[in-house]
Amino acid sequence: MKYLALIILLFLLVRANAQIVTGKLIDKDTQLPMRYIFIASSSGTAFTDANGAFTLKIYKAFDTVRINTMGYKSFKLAAANWGNFTRTIELEAHYTQLGEVTIRAKKNYYKDSVSLRQEYAKQFNFRGPRFNEIVRMPSVSTPFAGITVDVGNLFRAINKKHSRDYKLQQVLLRDERESHVSARFTKTLVAGITKLQGDSLENFMNSYRPTAAALDKLSDYDLIRYIKGNLANFRLSGRKKDVLPQMLKAGESLE
Numbered sequence: 001m002k003y004l005a006l007i008i009l010l011f012l013l014v015r016a017n018a019q020i021v022t023g024k025l026i027d028k029d030t031q032l033p034m035r036y037i038f039i040a041s042s043s044g045t046a047f048t049d050a051n052g053a054f055t056l057k058i059y060k061a062f063d064t065v066r067i068n069t070m071g072y073k074s075f076k077l078a079a080a081n082w083g084n085f086t087r088t089i090e091l092e093a094h095y096t097q098l099g100e101v102t103i104r105a106k107k108n109y110y111k112d113s114v115s116l117r118q119e120y121a122k123q124f125n126f127r128g129p130r131f132n133e134i135v136r137m138p139s140v141s142t143p144f145a146g147i148t149v150d151v152g153n154l155f156r157a158i159n160k161k162h163s164r165d166y167k168l169q170q171v172l173l174r175d176e177r178e179s180h181v182s183a184r185f186t187k188t189l190v191a192g193i194t195k196l197q198g199d200s201l202e203n204f205m206n207s208y209r210p211t212a213a214a215l216d217k218l219s220d221y222d223l224i225r226y227i228k229g230n231l232a233n234f235r236l237s238g239r240k241k242d243v244l245p246q247m248l249k250a251g252e253s254l255e
Helices: 002-016 108-119 151-158 164-184 187-194 198-208 212-216 220-236
Strands: 019-027 038-040 045-047 053-058 064-067 075-078 087-091
Touching: 019 064, 045 053, 045 164, 164 212, 187 198, 187 220, 198 220
Parallel strands: 019 087
Antiparallel strands: 019 053, 038 045, 038 064, 064 075
16 A cells, blocks of 8 residues: 555656646738637647637656647647747648648637637546645745645545546547547548548548547648548448447546
């Protein structure tokens, strides 16, 4: 039990020392703020607000901040190279055209997601007790008082993933991530590239729908290549493949 508590405390210490990444997103040509844009990392996700500003917590040492939004060139930067300041990011407009298919920016999904986050702010912002809320360090005035542990907060930290708020948070995050996939991997885009229709189009989209984590790494151009590359496999399979890809690995968290 002693070693278990030590491991838990070390884990919480790492969480407590999370890097806070702040930035502002603007259009390179107009210099206007870009509102309701999806920001992704392995640690979590965020949206820019009405002024183009965003804040993202990074828990992993080698994490990368990625921005892939319709109609703009993709952006990525290692969190370690971000710096301790609010970084201004200029996204350059980019229209990818393939035959009659043109990818343009669409903001309605992002605005709806921000509204949802505001409505369920308590659930989206849910977190377990922090390290300094569990371990009480001695004050300067009483340096020999010793370190105390809040057993109640320690228990809540251990059982965090069994709480109702955590489970609801995971459902909301999962739905948000899947909506992000649907906003980019659309029927219009896939049909324009593959020329598939009806059941064939539905089967293709169900079979090769990318996971949210995979889509975060794909620019618009990469997404088109992904669709074209899988079209050959789909034709070889007789257009009957209809197994949905697994969104999450067993035990994987969306947090």
